[in-house]
Amino acid sequence: MVRNMSLSGIIFFFFLLLLSSFNRCNSxxxxxxxxxGFRGMFVFGSSVVDNGNNNNLPTLSKANYLPYGIDYPLGxxxxxxxxxxxxxxLGDYLKLPPLPPALDPSTGGHxxxxxxxxxxxxxxxxxxxxxxxxxxxxxxxxxxxxxxxxVPELEAQLSCTRTEILPHYLFFIGAGGNDLLxxxxxxxxxxxxxxxxxxxxxxxxxxxxxxxxxNIGARKFALLGIDPIGxxxxxxxxxxxxxxxxxxxxxxxxxxxxxxxxVDAFDSKLSGSQFVVVNRYNIIRDVIxxxxxxxxxxxxxxxxxxxxxxxxxxxxxxxxxxxxxxxxxxGLHGTQAVSSxxxxxxxxxxxxxxxxxxxxxxxxxx
Ligand SMILES: *[C@@H]1O[C@H](CO)[C@@H](O)[C@H](O)[C@H]1NC(C)=O
Ligand SMILES: *[C@@H]1O[C@H](CO)[C@@H](O)[C@H](O)[C@H]1NC(C)=O
Ligand SMILES: *[C@@H]1O[C@H](CO)[C@@H](O)[C@H](O)[C@H]1NC(C)=O
Ligand SMILES: *[C@@H]1O[C@H](CO)[C@@H](O)[C@H](O)[C@H]1NC(C)=O
Ligand SMILES: *[C@@H]1O[C@H](CO)[C@@H](O)[C@H](O)[C@H]1NC(C)=O
Ligand SMILES: *[C@@H]1O[C@H](CO)[C@@H](O)[C@H](O)[C@H]1NC(C)=O
Ligand SMILES: *[C@@H]1O[C@H](CO)[C@@H](O)[C@H](O)[C@H]1NC(C)=O
Ligand SMILES: *[C@@H]1O[C@H](CO)[C@@H](O)[C@H](O)[C@H]1NC(C)=O
Numbered sequence: 001m002v003r004n005m006s007l008s009g010i011i012f013f014f015f016l017l018l019l020s021s022f023n024r025c026n027s028x029x030x031x032x033x034x035x036x037g038f039r040g041m042f043v044f045g046s047s048v049v050d051n052g053n054n055n056n057l058p059t060l061s062k063a064n065y066l067p068y069g070i071d072y073p074l075g076x077x078x079x080x081x082x083x084x085x086x087x088x089x090l091g092d093y094l095k096l097p098p099l100p101p102a103l104d105p106s107t108g109g110h111x112x113x114x115x116x117x118x119x120x121x122x123x124x125x126x127x128x129x130x131x132x133x134x135x136x137x138x139x140x141x142x143x144x145x146x147x148x149x150x151v152p153e154l155e156a157q158l159s160c161t162r163t164e165i166l167p168h169y170l171f172f173i174g175a176g177g178n179d180l181l182x183x184x185x186x187x188x189x190x191x192x193x194x195x196x197x198x199x200x201x202x203x204x205x206x207x208x209x210x211x212x213x214x215n216i217g218a219r220k221f222a223l224l225g226i227d228p229i230g231x232x233x234x235x236x237x238x239x240x241x242x243x244x245x246x247x248x249x250x251x252x253x254x255x256x257x258x259x260x261x262x263v264d265a266f267d268s269k270l271s272g273s274q275f276v277v278v279n280r281y282n283i284i285r286d287v288i289x290x291x292x293x294x295x296x297x298x299x300x301x302x303x304x305x306x307x308x309x310x311x312x313x314x315x316x317x318x319x320x321x322x323x324x325x326x327x328x329x330x331g332l333h334g335t336q337a338v339s340s341x342x343x344x345x346x347x348x349x350x351x352x353x354x355x356x357x358x359x360x361x362x363x364x365x366x
Contacts, residue, residue: 066316214273
């Protein structure tokens with residue numbers, strides 16, 4: 001082939017060779033571990049950690065209007081909270097700047113160096129969860145966006161390969177709640193898979209998604225378990241006496257305990273990875289049971305005036321003045337006050353019923 005090249009072709013060929021070797025030694029990967037923890041965080045999942053990805057999607061699962069964001073410095077951003085969500089507060093502990101939402105058109109360039117948030121409210125681990133409220137980005141598609149868009153851009157900016165870069169980042173995932181809520185909504189005589197089978201299948205799907213991230217190069221993970229879904233104001237409103245729906249809570253506990261067992265098996269299945277499970281259920285249950293001691297006056301009702309669906313806040317509706325004393329901001333999502341407690345325990349608690357097998361601060365130092 002070289003024999004048939006013109007002289008200028010040959011010169012160009014050697015020029016390219018020279019250029020590529022020059023490039024290589026000039027751009028050796030030199031990523032040092034940040035002494036105080038992760039270089040950044042990639043966030044995946046549903047509304048518990050969404051920071052605005054649904055704003056421009058054709059879906060009903062949006063929170064980009066008041067009173068959402070009433071306590072957030074930028075006002076309504078699409079966060080399902082009066083202020084920060086769990087990922088935001090965890091980012092503060094990790095000394096990271098606020099992460100850009102993946103679907104924000106201005107996300108790119110240096111803005112992605114500390115991570116990106118892909119979470120989409122209403123989405124699930126299962127591809128089939130979510131479409132009931134319109135177009136949302138399921139976990140698989142969130143990971144695809146990370147892989148196809150963010151990772152190549154990071155490699156180019158840092159002049160390092162994905163396997164060199166990604167171990168320096170935390171992968172924080174809050175998913176599964178919508179899959180369970182979908183199970184309770186859809187399960188009926190014609191769709192009679194048992195909760196046990198459903199949970200087994202759901203965790204198998206979760207494992208598949210996590211393995212995709214692992215294969216791309218992710219090594220350090222923190223998985224946010226499911227909250228006591230039976231105690232949210234929207235569910236309480238449908239039970240007698242405004243009490244929790246304990247069969248839904250039992251489903252959340254089953255998921256969380258199997259998630260913990262699954263993570264125990266990861267050491268052998270995904271070698272070199274480290275997983276932390278944050279038991280959001282136990283933390284919130286503790287807040288509900290010890291409300292007064294923890295400074296909460298209302299752990300059963302929503303702080304905002306609800307829309308007709310009983311889940312989201314009514315647009316421009318009224319809002320409780322003492323938001324710090326409410327556990328729930330709308331019919332489903334916690335206030336910043338509750339998110340702050342979850343993130344604090346996730347980061348620093350040594351209580352294994354809250355964060356297992358160790359906390360995120362320790363994970364950041366490994
Ligand atoms: C790598 O980066 C650190 C600080 O960022 C610097 O001190 C060190 O000299 C660099 N090493 C090489 C081989 O470029
Ligand atoms: C039962 O679930 C299926 C979907 O699995 C749904 O199409 C059907 O309408 C449901 N039936 C009832 C009575 O809720
Ligand atoms: C579930 O559905 C299948 C097929 O429709 C039926 O054979 C089975 O008896 C059902 N099981 C229960 C517990 O209802
Ligand atoms: C709890 O939720 C399940 C599933 O949605 C429902 O079938 C049951 O009736 C609820 N229990 C109460 C006490 O509302
Ligand atoms: C709920 O109310 C019913 C009557 O409406 C009563 O029989 C039951 O004991 C109450 N349950 C609780 C937990 O208060
Ligand atoms: C551990 O955490 C759980 C859940 O928050 C709490 O109920 C329990 O009291 C804690 N145990 C200790 C020893 O602090
Ligand atoms: C909690 O807030 C809800 C909604 O604002 C309200 O209906 C309920 O009475 C409050 N409960 C307590 C104990 O203050
Ligand atoms: C809510 O209030 C804002 C600002 O006052 C206004 O622009 C908007 O039209 C209102 N939306 C609704 C649904 O009332």
